[in-house]
Amino acid sequence: MKSVLIVLVLIAAAAGGYYLYSNQGGELAPEMSEAEKAMDAAKEKADDAVAAVKEAAEAAGEAADAAAKDLADSASEAAQDAMDSAKETAEEAAAAASEAAQSAAETASQAASDAAESAANVASEAAGAASSMTSDLMAKASEFLTEDGFDYDKVMELIDTSSLEDSVKETLKSAVTTAKDSPELLAQALEQVKTALGLKS
Structure with missing residues (x-):
């Protein structure tokens, strides 16, 4: 900001000198020479300032691009990690469900086998009891x-x-x-x- 004010002051001084020179028919030639030098210096400083601003803008743009790229890379990595974690969780859940289903099937099969065996035993016992009762009745049939x-x-x-x-x-x-x-x-x-x-x- 200070450099800009200096440039403006120098430009104003040069303009004033040129105006006096024009009105006085060249009597201020030495002073104009100094003014021109000042204007050249001011112009050079202004060009330097513009270049510095441009360079700073380019640097800021590059920094912003780099930051955006880093952010995108981080987001992509985070998304990939989330997908990998979800896949792993799904695989573990599927394995657990399969194991549970197999265990349930084995339990049901064992229960069915036990029930069938129990029913067969009951039927065999009932048949034996009926056969024994019928035999006793048949032995006494001649009486009743x-x-x-x-x-x-x-x-x-x-x-x-x-x-x-x-x-x-x-x-x-x-x-x-x-x-x-x-x-x-x-x-x-x-x-x-x-x-x-x-x-x-």
Whole structure:
């Protein structure tokens, strides 16, 4: 700012000198020579100032470009790091989900196997119990499949636990139920049961 004021003062002085010289018909030639030198010096300083400003502007522009490039590089690096981190997290999550699914499948398979084994054991035990009960009934059938020893409930149980077809079971049970209060009909119904069960000698 000080240099600019000096330049302006020198220019004003030179202009004043030139004006006096023009009005006085060249009497101030020596003074004009000094003024011209001052104007040249001022012009040189002004040119230097302009060059300095231009150089400073160029330097500032280069600094701004460098800063922008550094900022862009930093942002790109940060984005790449974020993408890498997200990819790694996704891969870890996928691996964990796969492991969990495999573990769940193994657990379900084991549970199904245990359930099937348990059901088979229960069925086997039930079949054994039914077979034992049927055998006991069959051993005593000769007693309650007679008119004197007739036991309606045991006859029904014997028919239900037999290996006869359901339709045959229903027919025999209906016949016994109808005849249980009639001695003549009961004898025929019991004979039908014995024949169906293979107990008739």
